[in-house]
Amino acid sequence: MIKSMDPQPPPTASAPGTNVTSELAHPRADFLKVTDFNFYYGKKQALYQINMEIPQRQVTAFIGPSGCGKSTLLRNFNRMNELIDGVRHEGDILLNGRSIYDKKMEVIALRRSIGMVFQKSNPFPKSIYENIVYSLRIAGISSKNILDETVERSLRGAALWDEVKDRLQDSALGLSGGQMQRLCIARAIANRPEILLMDEPCSALDPIATAKVEDLIHDLKSQFTIVIVTHNMQQATRCSDRTAFFYLGKLIEYDDTQKIFTNPGEKQTEDYITGRFG
Amino acid sequence: MSTSTVEPTDFFSSANAARSGVRSLWSKFLSAICVGLALLTLVPLFSIVFLVLKNGLPLLSWSVFTELPPAAGMTGGGFGNAIVGTLIMVGIALLLAAPFGILSAVYINEYDPYSRLSNAVRFVAKLLTGIPSIICGVFAYAVIVLTTGGFSAWAGGFALAILILPTILLTAEQALLGVSQAYREASYGLGATKFQTIWRVVLPDALPAIMTGIMLAVARAAGETAPLVFTALFSQFWIQSLREPTASLSVLIYNFSTLPFEHQIKMAWTASLVLVILVTIANITAQVVFRRR
Numbered sequence: 357m358i359k360s361m362d363p364q365p366p367p368t369a370s371a372p373g374t375n376v377t378s379e380l381a382h383p384r385a386d387f388l389k390v391t392d393f394n395f396y397y398g399k400k401q402a403l404y405q406i407n408m409e410i411p412q413r414q415v416t417a418f419i420g421p422s423g424c425g426k427s428t429l430l431r432n433f434n435r436m437n438e439l440i441d442g443v444r445h446e447g448d449i450l451l452n453g454r455s456i457y458d459k460k461m462e463v464i465a466l467r468r469s470i471g472m473v474f475q476k477s478n479p480f481p482k483s484i485y486e487n488i489v490y491s492l493r494i495a496g497i498s499s500k501n502i503l504d505e506t507v508e509r510s511l512r513g514a515a516l517w518d519e520v521k522d523r524l525q526d527s528a529l530g531l532s533g534g535q536m537q538r539l540c541i542a543r544a545i546a547n548r549p550e551i552l553l554m555d556e557p558c559s560a561l562d563p564i565a566t567a568k569v570e571d572l573i574h575d576l577k578s579q580f581t582i583v584i585v586t587h588n589m590q591q592a593t594r595c596s597d598r599t600a601f602f603y604l605g606k607l608i609e610y611d612d613t614q615k616i617f618t619n620p621g622e623k624q625t626e627d628y629i630t631g632r633f634g
Numbered sequence: 635m636s637t638s639t640v641e642p643t644d645f646f647s648s649a650n651a652a653r654s655g656v657r658s659l660w661s662k663f664l665s666a667i668c669v670g671l672a673l674l675t676l677v678p679l680f681s682i683v684f685l686v687l688k689n690g691l692p693l694l695s696w697s698v699f700t701e702l703p704p705a706a707g708m709t710g711g712g713f714g715n716a717i718v719g720t721l722i723m724v725g726i727a728l729l730l731a732a733p734f735g736i737l738s739a740v741y742i743n744e745y746d747p748y749s750r751l752s753n754a755v756r757f758v759a760k761l762l763t764g765i766p767s768i769i770c771g772v773f774a775y776a777v778i779v780l781t782t783g784g785f786s787a788w789a790g791g792f793a794l795a796i797l798i799l800p801t802i803l804l805t806a807e808q809a810l811l812g813v814s815q816a817y818r819e820a821s822y823g824l825g826a827t828k829f830q831t832i833w834r835v836v837l838p839d840a841l842p843a844i845m846t847g848i849m850l851a852v853a854r855a856a857g858e859t860a861p862l863v864f865t866a867l868f869s870q871f872w873i874q875s876l877r878e879p880t881a882s883l884s885v886l887i888y889n890f891s892t893l894p895f896e897h898q899i900k901m902a903w904t905a906s907l908v909l910v911i912l913v914t915i916a917n918i919t920a921q922v923v924f925r926r927r
Binding site for chain 2 (some may be wrong): 434436439441464465466467468471472474476478479480481482490491493494495540543544547
């Protein structure tokens with residue numbers, strides 16, 4: 357497991373193009389597959405003909421200027437966009453070979469298997485403990501052993517256990533901003549999802565808290581397929597294996613992170629990552 | 635300050651100083667007016683409390699809670715039956731209005747905020763908050779008293795329920811609107827159903843504000859006279875059943891204060907004091923119990 361303590365290593369050192377996923381055999385290269393995907397908010401089209409394959413147990417970063425559709429696509433993976441009135445989609449998204457729009461696929465089950473971490477940390481106004489076990493409680497699990505075990509496993513997984521183990525019953529709202537965001541990650545992995553979606557998880561965090569979350573992303577990718585939306589290009593180079601660049605609702609370029617940042621194939625990508633626009 | 639060649643700007647020149655002096659004086663004057671007016675609003679409030687205490691305290695004793703009202707011209711006695719009657723009828727009103735009010739608020743805010751039904755409910759609720767309480771009394775008289783053939787605690791509670799329903803509904807809607815959308819997203823993102831999200835996240839977070847609305851409603855209901863005159867009337871005796879005329883503090887105050895007997899008038903003051911105390915206790919309890927953790 358790679359544990360990067362250097363907050364800003366050179367891009368080449370942090371972009372392992374050939375990912376090592378030793379303990380789990382044969383990760384799928386098309387674990388999440390988007391085909392001819394169009395998406396509309398009412399009459400406004402937000403995504404145009406997206407086609408991409410997201411590999412299993414790797415970190416894929418979505419970059420691009422604000423309003424380019426990267427968050428919209430992310431929020432389609434667990435169908436969160438359907439909470440908004442008047443949205444419509446064309447095309448398909450396959451999770452492990454199966455359409456997420458399958459009539460037999462319940463949206464509840466889909467969201468259970470896809471954890472999500474939001475831009476602004478949003479712990480419930482409950483105790484740390486109750487935040488973690490929320491996804492178990494709504495599934496009807498009430499065995500104290502399982503709940504306790506999940507709390508410890510998830511908090512350890514989110515590198516938060518040592519900081520909060522003596523105050524699990526305290527309100528989650530008393531944590532610092534960085535701790536809250538890691539609590540939200542712990543809450544998202546409590547259910548052992550297959551995919552972890554992160555929508556600009558560090559945009560409200562200071563550099564130290566950001567480094568902790570990025571370390572965490574490194575640790576988590578051996579177990580989870582991670583898709584992260586970020587505005588921070590250094591962050592994309594530091595923690596992702598693959599990078600997708602979006603612009604005006606279109607997928608402009610999608611390749612290994614190292615390639616995107618050292619030798620981009622498209623002019624628009626190059627302009628964006630060199631800071632000429634966006 | 636070190637000596638420098640830079641000329642000082644004229645911010646502190648005499649002309650500017652004079653102008654800023656005028657501005658700051660004007661600002662102080664306006665602040666003083668605000669403070670003064672705020673203090674003035676306290677005057678009627680404290681006069682009421684003072685008056686009720688001054689006139690109500692002399693007769694306040696344990697017996698007013700345990701004894702029945704004195705007959706006209708007699709002294710002694712109390713208004714225990716009226717206290718019980720008020721508690722029962724306000725309780726009935728709450729049991730009827732709170733579920734309707736809160737669940738309607740959940741529907742119009744969580745399920746279908748923009749539907750015609752939601753808009754209609756919102757519009758009618760706002761309309762009903764402005765309705766005179768006596769209309770609620772007349773309505774309950776027509777619907778309950780005339781059909782069941784008599785005055786009753788049920789009818790009184792029903793009239794009060796209609797009176798407080800819009801208040802509960804609208805404050806509950808505001809309480810639900812105040813719940814952060816981020817909590818709902820987090821819950822849905824973890825695979826919760828709509829019902830689970832509302833029941834486990836939204837309602838608990840909105841509860842303190844909902845309870846505040848309910849307490850406002852209770853305070854209003856406990857003090858209403860007009861709806862009860864038409865529905866529960868009054869009774870000289872302890873309540874035996876919910877289907878008979880029932881005494882209440884507000885109607886007792888109304889009855890006794892219009893009598894030509896000094897003792898009854900004093901007792902009306904004492905009943906007012908007890909009513910104020912009951913409402914205050916209810917308010918404080920709600921705030922302590924449902925305070926946000």
